Amino acid sequence: MEKKNFHIIAETGIHARPATLLVQAASKYNSDITLTFNDKSVNLKSIMGVMSLGVGQNADVTITADGEDETDALAAISDAMKKEGLAE
Amino acid sequence: MNYEEIAAKILKNIGGKENINTAWHCATRLRFKLLDENKAKTETIENIPGVITVVKSAGQYQIVIGNSVGKVFDSLADQAGLENKENQAASTNEKKDSLVNRFIAFISGTFTPFLGAMAGAGILKGLLALLVALGWLKTTSGTYEIWYAAGDALFNFLPIFLAFTAAKRLRVNQFVAVALAAALVYPTLVTVATKSQTLHFLGVPVVPTTYTSSVIPILLAVWVLSYLQPILDRIFPDAIRNIFTPLFSLIIMVPLTLIVVGPIGSGISNLLANAVSGVYNFAPIIAGIIMGAFWQVFVIFGVHWTFVPVMMNNIAKMGYDPLLPILAAAVLSQAGAALGVFLKTKDEKQKTLAGSGVVTGIFGITEPIIYGITLKMKRPFVCAVIAGGLGGAIIGAFKAKASSFTLPSLLALPTYLGKGFIGVIIGISVAFVLAAILTYFFGFEKSSSQATVSDQNLSQTGELVTAPVTGTIIPLTSVHDQVFASEAMGKGIAIVPTDGTLKSPVAGTVSAVYPTGHAIGLISDSGIEVLLHIGIDTVKLNGKYFKTLVKKEQHVTVNQELIKFDLEKIKQAGYDPTIMLVITNSKQYQITATQETVAKNNWLLQLDTKHDH
Numbered sequence: 001m002e003k004k005n006f007h008i009i010a011e012t013g014i015h016a017r018p019a020t021l022l023v024q025a026a027s028k029y030n031s032d033i034t035l036t037f038n039d040k041s042v043n044l045k046s047i048m049g050v051m052s053l054g055v056g057q058n059a060d061v062t063i064t065a066d067g068e069d070e071t072d073a074l075a076a077i078s079d080a081m082k083k084e085g086l087a088e
Numbered sequence: 089m090n091y092e093e094i095a096a097k098i099l100k101n102i103g104g105k106e107n108i109n110t111a112w113h114c115a116t117r118l119r120f121k122l123l124d125e126n127k128a129k130t131e132t133i134e135n136i137p138g139v140i141t142v143v144k145s146a147g148q149y150q151i152v153i154g155n156s157v158g159k160v161f162d163s164l165a166d167q168a169g170l171e172n173k174e175n176q177a178a179s180t181n182e183k184k185d186s187l188v189n190r191f192i193a194f195i196s197g198t199f200t201p202f203l204g205a206m207a208g209a210g211i212l213k214g215l216l217a218l219l220v221a222l223g224w225l226k227t228t229s230g231t232y233e234i235w236y237a238a239g240d241a242l243f244n245f246l247p248i249f250l251a252f253t254a255a256k257r258l259r260v261n262q263f264v265a266v267a268l269a270a271a272l273v274y275p276t277l278v279t280v281a282t283k284s285q286t287l288h289f290l291g292v293p294v295v296p297t298t299y300t301s302s303v304i305p306i307l308l309a310v311w312v313l314s315y316l317q318p319i320l321d322r323i324f325p326d327a328i329r330n331i332f333t334p335l336f337s338l339i340i341m342v343p344l345t346l347i348v349v350g351p352i353g354s355g356i357s358n359l360l361a362n363a364v365s366g367v368y369n370f371a372p373i374i375a376g377i378i379m380g381a382f383w384q385v386f387v388i389f390g391v392h393w394t395f396v397p398v399m400m401n402n403i404a405k406m407g408y409d410p411l412l413p414i415l416a417a418a419v420l421s422q423a424g425a426a427l428g429v430f431l432k433t434k435d436e437k438q439k440t441l442a443g444s445g446v447v448t449g450i451f452g453i454t455e456p457i458i459y460g461i462t463l464k465m466k467r468p469f470v471c472a473v474i475a476g477g478l479g480g481a482i483i484g485a486f487k488a489k490a491s492s493f494t495l496p497s498l499l500a501l502p503t504y505l506g507k508g509f510i511g512v513i514i515g516i517s518v519a520f521v522l523a524a525i526l527t528y529f530f531g532f533e534k535s536s537s538q539a540t541v542s543d544q545n546l547s548q549t550g551e552l553v554t555a556p557v558t559g560t561i562i563p564l565t566s567v568h569d570q571v572f573a574s575e576a577m578g579k580g581i582a583i584v585p586t587d588g589t590l591k592s593p594v595a596g597t598v599s600a601v602y603p604t605g606h607a608i609g610l611i612s613d614s615g616i617e618v619l620l621h622i623g624i625d626t627v628k629l630n631g632k633y634f635k636t637l638v639k640k641e642q643h644v645t646v647n648q649e650l651i652k653f654d655l656e657k658i659k660q661a662g663y664d665p666t667i668m669l670v671i672t673n674s675k676q677y678q679i680t681a682t683q684e685t686v687a688k689n690n691w692l693l694q695l696d697t698k699h700d701h
Contacts, residue, residue, distance in 0.1 A: 012604075012627045017571045024576060047577055047672040048609050048617040052600035052640075 002074050003064040006087035013056035018084040023047050025080040031067025033077070044077075091156065094138040095163035098151060101136075103127030105168035113161040116560045116685040117143070118151040125149055140584050140666075141566040152685070154560045154584060192463060195388075198253045198307065199459035205242060206249075207444045207456040212239035214451025214497075221499045243455065247272055247299055247306035254307055258314040259554065259646070259691075264334045265310050271342045272299040272306065289343050297349075304389050309345040313337060360386065361398045368410055372484040376414050380480015380519065381473045383418035384458060400493055412490035413504045413512050417479030417519040418472075419496045423449025424520035425472040426457045428527025429465070452497025471526035479519025486511020550680075550696035551614055554646060555687035556593045557667055559585040563681070564668060569624045572668045577619065579679050580670035583687045585622075590651040592644045593669060593692065594618055602627075605634030608650055609672075616695055617672040622653055624664040633657045671695065 008014065014022065026033045026044040033044040037059060042049030044063065055061055065073040081087040099105065102120065107128070109121040122128060128149060130142045138160070140152040153160050164170075199206070216235055219225040225232050242249065247269040255265035271277070278300060280287055287294040299305055320333040368375035386392040395411065402409035426445035433439050438461065445457035462469040488508030494500040504512045555561075564580045567573050572582070590608070594616060600609030606626040610618045622634070633654040638644060658665050669692065671679065677695040684690060 015627050020571050020576045046617075048599055048611065048619065051602075051607075051609055051619070054600065054602065056603070 001064060001066040002070045003062050004074055004078065005060060005062050006078075006081055008055055008057055008059045008061065008087055010084070010086045011057055013059065014050060014053070014061075014086060018080075018086050019047060019050045021080055021084060022077065022086075023050060025076050026073065028076070029065070029067070029069045029073035031065045031070045031073045033066075033073055034064045036062045036064065091138075091159045091163045092167075094136060094153075095160050095167055097136045098133060098139070098160075099164055099167055101129040101132045102149070105170070108168065108170070111161075111165070111168075111170055113157050114685060116152060116154055116157055118153060118157060118161055118164070120149040120151075121147065122149050140560060141562050141568075143563060143566055152560060152562050152566075152584075155586065192466065194257070195303070195307065195459070195463065197257060198250050201253050201256075202242075202249050203441065203456060203460045207441060207448065207460070209239045209242040210448035210451075210453035210456050211444060213243075213453055214448050217451055217495070217497070217499050221502075243453075244300045245270075245273055246455075247302060250303060250306050251310055254310040255313075256552075258310060259552075260310060260314045260317050261334060261337070264317075264337045265313060267334070267338055268309055268313065268341050268345070269306050271338070272309075272345060277346075289347060292347055294343075294346050297346075297351075305345065305349045308349060309341055312344070313341055316340065356389075361395045364395070364411070365398055368484070372410070372487055373481050374484075375411070376417075376480035376482070376484020376515075377477045378480075379411060379414040380417040380421070380483070380515075381477030383415050383476070384422060384454060384469075384472070387454075388458065388463070396493075399490075403490070403493060408489035408491050408506075409493070410484075410487065410489055412493070412496060412500075413488040413508070413515075414480040414483050415496035416498075416500060416504070416512060417483055417515045418476040419449065419452055419454055420498070420516045421472040421476030421479060421519040421523040422454045422457045422462060424475060424523030425462050425468040425527045425531065427520070427524040428471065428531055429461050429468055431524070432528050432532055450498045452495040452499065465531065468523075468527045468531040471531050472523045475519045475521075475523035475526060478522060479515040479517075481515075482518060483508075483511050483515035486515070488512045488515075550678075550694045551594075551612065551616060552691040553593045553612075553616070553618065553669070553671070553693040553695065554691050555583065556591050556620060556650075556669060557583055557585045557589065558587050558688045559583040559667070559686075561682065561685050561687050561692065562666070564670070567624065567666050567668055568664055569668075572621070572624075572670065578617075578670045578672040579674040580619075580668060581681055581692050582669065583667045583692075585655060585665055585667055588653045588655040589649055590620060590622060590653065590667070591647045592650050593620070593646070595646050596644065598638050598640055598642045598644060598650075601636050601638065601640050604629070604631040605636040605651055605653075606631075608636070608638075610644070615673075616677070619668075619670045619672050620650070621668045621670070622651065622665070623658055624666060626658065626663050626665075629658070629661065629663065633661075669693075 010018065023045060034041045035044045035050060035053065037053045037055050040053060042053055044050060063074065063077055103122060103124060107123050109123050111120050113119060133139055133151060134142050138153065140154060143150045143152060212235065216225065216232060216239060220227055248266055251265040251269035252262055255262040278298065281298045316337060317333060320336050321329060324332045364375055364378055367378065383392065399409040399411055423446050426442045426449055430439055430442035430446060433442060441460050445461060449457050462472055486508040488504055488511045489506060490503045491506065492503050494503050560583065562582050562584060564575060564582050565573050567582045571577065592610065594610060594612035596610050596612035598608065599611045604627055606623060606629065607619065607621045612618065635652045637649050637651060644650065655665055671677065676698060678698055680694045682690065682692050
């Protein structure tokens with residue numbers, strides 16, 4: 001199991017467009033991937049779950065990947081976060 | 089909006105009037121058949137203020153305008169010098185056509201969910217009749233009685249089934265509708281009707297009518313209920329609504345249906361029966377044509393009932409009835425039409441239904457055929473009418489007689505023995521064969537098979553997602569936001585709103601609310617994940633002009649108000665107000681989208697759970 005913390009810098013937080021891309025990125029991998037915010041965890045492969053967390057600017061979140069391709073998964077998600085300007 | 093300007097710009101960018109083959113419009117879209125679609129500059133047209141989007145489908149080039157499409161069309165027709173007559177005819181045909189079409193589509197739609205059951209029950213009835221005719225089973229035996237009940241119950245209590253499906257379509261309380269239907273066929277009322285006693289309700293006479301096996305009366309009643317229920321819901325507070333709305337629905341609707349529908353139906357029925365009998369007396373061929381052609385139409389409207397006493401009376405007085413044999417032509421013409429469909433159609437489901445229809449039709453049961461195939465497809469029904477009329481004319485000409493009262497079918501032939509029997513044989517053969525031939529060659533239209541595909545998709549009892557707001561419906565793929573239009577978030581549909589209240593499209597729980605109020609997530613009670621997003625990029629408004637009325641985890645009912653937004657101010661601020669409805673777990677479903685283009689309290693999407701193969 002691997003995890004990584006992110007600090008959200010995007011003004012509108014994890015919203016529609018970036019949320020979709022994150023979910024798409026996560027869904028490519030077999031590992032179970034969760035997004036945790038304020039002690040609430042959701043499946044990062046479900047848009048509904050991600051958006052229901054309501055992650056806004058300046059939020060601190062943790063993404064956990066558990067499975068064979070956990071390392072690759074986390075790397076890809078990190079990339080996506082940076083590309084979308086969600087986190088540094 | 090300057091309609092002339094919009095029309096002029098459209099005309100210019102669509103390749104000019106020379107490129108227009110035909111042009112007409114519906115409630116929200118301009119529809120063109122262009123000679124060369126490549127000549128149309130779609131991007132430019134989409135950017136014309138007043139144009140919502142361009143949709144290319146069904147061989148048409150459609151420009152979505154919204155409510156004022158009529159005015160744009162008129163100006164366009166003027167400027168292009170389109171022949172007014174032709175286009176007026178085209179748009180009024182669409183309207184007239186729509187009313188009849190919608191009526192037929194509604195009727196056949198209420199039957200589709202239980203067509204299989206009806207066809208099965210029909211076959212059982214037919215088999216029983218066959219066994220009795222062969223002498224293998226006696227009508228007095230318990231075996232027969234029980235199996236007869238098994239097969240006939242569906243037809244006898246048909247209004248109950250129809251109430252259930254019609255209520256679902258019209259978004260009315262299904263159980264209230266069923267209670268209403270059950271009241272119409274309630275045993276004591278049925279006895280009263282068969283004894284022709286007149287009841288009085290608060291002093292108003294209730295003409296006895298038999299509602300068993302009828303179609304139109306219950307559909308009318310449920311339709312009225314769809315207007316009554318919202319009114320009652322508004323009157324009664326939440327706490328007592330669950331009980332009081334049904335209570336008053338029943339108090340009002342049952343007597344209303346019995347008092348209003350009954351007399352109308354009986355009146356028409358009486359008129360018809362007497363008229364046709366009269367006609368038979370001086371021109372049997374003409375009576376033959378009328379009965380042979382239109383008997384099934386009478387059955388649909390439930391006005392065939394008073395023919396029965398007339399026929400039984402004839403048998404009692406004269407020992408025979410001349411009208412019954414003619415009906416055999418009507419029945420077998422439907423069977424023939426079913427055969428035509430069976431031979432011609434490539435659709436597996438339709439083939440099976442048609443095939444079973446031929447069998448049940450030969451045994452005299454035509455409901456599965458009529459409501460499952462011929463009426464729905466319209467042309468086969470017309471073919472059956474023509475063939476039936478011809479067959480009936482022949483039978484009438486030969487003055488055939490029925491010596492006892494039996495369900496008209498191939499099995500009833502023994503009752504037609506005697507003078508004129510040859511006429512019956514010829515007549516029903518003509519009816520059957522001609523209907524089959526006509527249907528085979530003329531019964532299919534390219535567009536009708538398109539319509540039946542979407543009709544058949546509605547045959548499953550899938551979940552319906554209704555319109556959350558009023559406005560113009562456009563495909564999700566046409567919205568001006570790549571993330572949504574690419575369907576990356578899931579499949580769905582979009583509406584360009586004309587009012588500022590977002591209502592819940594499903595019954596379920598609020599899974600996500602946003603401080604900015606421009607979006608909301610719901611999970612329906614059955615697990616459908618619905619994301620509603622008001623406007624494009626409206627997150628940037630940071631909550632201005634939006635007011636969320638519900639909380640996370642709150643349970644909501646269909647049409648419950650979720651968000652109020654200021655449509656005008658949002659548009660003035662330069663934002664596209666299109667509302668996107670996305671099913672974020674759409675991979676689990678087979679989604680059928682509505683063919684309508686105007687959203688107002690109707691369903692938008694039907695979701696059928698995909699089964700793993």
